[in-house]
Amino acid sequence: MTSKLHMLLSKTAEASKFWSKYGNTYYKQTLEQNKKYIMDPPTIEKCQQLSNQLLYTRLASIPSRYDAFWKELDHVKQLIKTRKDLKTEDMGIAALFGLECFAWYCAGEIVGRGFTITGYYV
Structure with missing residues (x-):
């Protein structure tokens, strides 16, 4: 040790x-x-203005992201309805995606426990 x-x-x-x-x-x-990204002079007011611009720009993009989400979901529903026509490659990609999501979940759990595998602090 x-x-x-x-x-x-x-x-x-x-x-x-x-x-x-x-x-x-x-x-x-x-x-x-x-x-080119640096604002001169770097004042508190300018930082606050940029922060507000970022926040409200992100808020303004929610409707388009919401619509894109529902389009993707409709596409997935259509794939499920026609799953008999799916190729093996498509099913493999879906399985890998699911496995990746599960791995990220497990990694998040491990990080949340303080990088311990069993959950107990040693």
């Missing part, structure tokens, strides 16, 4: 050295590449 702790500490020190050496350069490069 102590060897793993020592290894973790050395890896952490390596990462810290890396970020102290290259982090500032990466930060400046990222800001330079995304300069």
